[in-house]
Amino acid sequence: MSIFINKDSKVIVQGITGGEGSKHTARMLAAGTQIVGGVNARKAGTVVTHTDSAGKEIELPVFGSVAAAIQQTGATVSVAFVPPAFTKDAAFEAIDAGIELLVIITEGVPVKDSAELWAYAKSKGNKTRIIGPNCPGIITPTEALAGITPADITGKGSIGLVSKSGTLTYQMMFELKDIGFSTAIGIGGDPIIGTTHIDALQAFEADPETKAIVMIGEIGGDAEERAAEFIKNNVTKPVVGYVAGFTAPEGKTMGHAGAIVSGSAGTAQAKKEALEAAGVRVGKTPTETAELMREIISKL
Template identity: 70%
Template sequence: MAIYLTKDSRVLVQGMTGSEGMRHTRRMLAAGTRIVGGVNPRKAGTDVDFTDRVVPVFGSVREGIDANGADVTVVFVPPPFAKAAVMEAADVGIPLAVVITEGIPVHDAVAFQAYAAARGTRVIGPNCPGLISPGQSNAGIIPADIATRPGRIGLVSKSGTLTYQLMHELRDIGFTTAVGIGGDPVVGTTHIDCLTAFEADPDTELIVLIGEIGGDAEERAAAHITAHVTKPVVAYIAGFTAPEGKTMGHAGAIVSGSSGTAEAKKKALEAAGVAVGSTPTETARLVLKRLTAER
């Protein structure tokens, strides 16, 4: 099994005909994703030939749903138009919108997250790598070849590059789903959402949580783990050496005084029974240790 994305997911790509959309659509197709169309009002009615697959371009998300039953959209639309793109998808009831676009203004993200939630559309992102259920589907920019097979681990991460590294470190065990939720101050799907979904997934035996400095998402995740998660959780927190008051990489990764520090997050997670690695490699070793102990 997997969470949010399966072999049956039918994917539209908003912004498919742009350079990034084209590049990553080709990669998603190579990973086995069922891409049923792209969306670009200016190129509606045309087709894009991806060598072994011709993908139609629709004028709207509604047209894509009506023609091919799409239930996932991946958004590569530039920042000024991303809000409208997500709202369009939510208006027609698409269940999942994966927003890859970075640089979206916070007030736009707040607006489209609330709009989508009110209409039953789950948003992953923005400024995220998307999600992959190895052997089934890949929606976003996660390199499919770093996760060579399905397995027993569920992963939720703020960081795209750390998602890739942990997937590579644990490739011999494999994953049910890996979800990159993004590191912006406002994201649609949280650590807690993924923890809840992985807890309910019978094929996920262990959960890896990757966090980073800034905000209190990891502390809230720790409280949720204490109250609601029975499966083992292993975590890594990026940013132990980050200087105070500096934004580091992600817009949400800023520390003020003792608030949002890596040390505070580590203590909260450890108090919830989570094993926290000091490096990605040590985190992978902790995963192997916990899985062996569970067996």
């Protein structure tokens, strides 16, 4: 089992002919993802050639719109590698076409645009789940990758992972590679994102193959505090956590646009205390967090 994506997911790439889109299409195919085409209005009707996970050369059709791609291929997932200035329009197009899952990798999307595309998805009945922007995407190891997460650092297993940070996602996957993951999802660290910690926690709680959950947060905002409240009231599986940013100076944006501390709100310590009050064991470092998870798994 997994959450949001699996071996049967049919994936298209918005921006498949661009440098980043092309590079990561190749990597997603190598990870076993069932990519069925791409979108570029200016190159509609052409094909791009790649190699699949079996080493076989395949030709992927390029469509003029997401709607056309869905109609021709039955795609349910789109991964967007689109410049920041055009990301909102690309997202609107995917939402209008009824894509089930939209993964926005792009960094530097204006917060106003993120707010508008999220509100637009809601106005359309929330039929499209959005992950991102500014995120590494989602991977169900050995089955499918929608994004830029390295596919060879971990295998299939029983841990669910949700993280604001891309690099900490990778580190945690590597630290716990001996156990493996059901799904790992990087939700992004911008002030406004689509899928949240709570969305992922709820899905992992419902997934019978996920036995325990790692949640990685960082300073800024109150997402971790809200997730802690959700865990206390709704999650029965063991959760371990890590919060990045204990040494961050007050009032200074660190890394992600959303990682800013204002007074006592949004500090790593406040988040740690909220999580621990909800029964979450919180590590002081990523490695210690992984050890806590390893200890929990050994007792299940």
